[in-house]
Amino acid sequence: MPCDLAVINSDVTLDCGDVPIGGIVKAMVMKLVDLTGSTEVDGELTAVTIAADKVVDLEFNSKDGFSNFTDEKTVDDSGIVTAIPTVSLEFPKMTLKKRNALENLTTSGLELVVFIETAAGVKHACGMDFGMMGSEVNGQSGTGRTEKNMYNIKFTGEETNLARLVDDATWASILTKVKAIV
Numbered sequence: 001m002p003c004d005l006a007v008i009n010s011d012v013t014l015d016c017g018d019v020p021i022g023g024i025v026k027a028m029v030m031k032l033v034d035l036t037g038s039t040e041v042d043g044e045l046t047a048v049t050i051a052a053d054k055v056v057d058l059e060f061n062s063k064d065g066f067s068n069f070t071d072e073k074t075v076d077d078s079g080i081v082t083a084i085p086t087v088s089l090e091f092p093k094m095t096l097k098k099r100n101a102l103e104n105l106t107t108s109g110l111e112l113v114v115f116i117e118t119a120a121g122v123k124h125a126c127g128m129d130f131g132m133m134g135s136e137v138n139g140q141s142g143t144g145r146t147e148k149n150m151y152n153i154k155f156t157g158e159e160t161n162l163a164r165l166v167d168d169a170t171w172a173s174i175l176t177k178v179k180a181i182v
Contacts, residue, residue: 024067026117027058027089028178029105029155032131035113044165045125053179055115060089062119066152069116069124071163083159085126087114091151094139102153106134114155115166115174123166132157 030050037049060067067090073083091098105112111131117123126132136154166174 021119022068023062023119024060024069024087024089024116025062025119026115027060027067027087028055028115028174029058029112030055030115030177032111032113032127035128038128040128040164043162044167045128045170046167048125048170048174050174050177052177055174055177055179057178058089059091061092061150064090064092064148064150066090069118069126069163071124071126073162081160083162085114085132085155085157085159085163087116087126087132087155089153090148091153093149094141094151098151099139102134102137102151105153105155106137110134112155115171117171123168123171124163125166126155126163127157127159128164129159129161130157 031054034054035048035050037047038045039047066088068088070086071083072086073081075081091102110133112127112133114126114132115123116126132155134153135156136152138152140148140150142149
């Protein structure tokens, strides 16, 4: 039975306002269990219920050429759908505070939601289906004055859907739930 192609319309367009600027300018994280409710319309979050002080703002290097977000969805012949969101962030200078925070974010079994805003001004919520996990931390000193001393962290997930976009009002409500800066 063929699919109904009426769902494909003229929404996929390109105009002069679509400047493809790369990078992430803001990243926040919270435990999936602390997200007690959400409303979604056509892949966009229009409301979330989060208790106060449950979202952590991750202060990372947004001008590094490293921090990025990818979202890859595959559908195989048997109908299995998998979406793999990945968020990678760089934190300049290896400090004890950053080491301990990144150690906590990469705890086995910790399911997270990662909220990001891209340099193009688009806001995403990653891990809304099953959560993301802090899957990798890399620290390096650099070999000389012209190389970075930094930590990198990677968050990955295995979802059913692509990451949700977040409307401006919902993004503003998420910002009111921030508890600390790492």
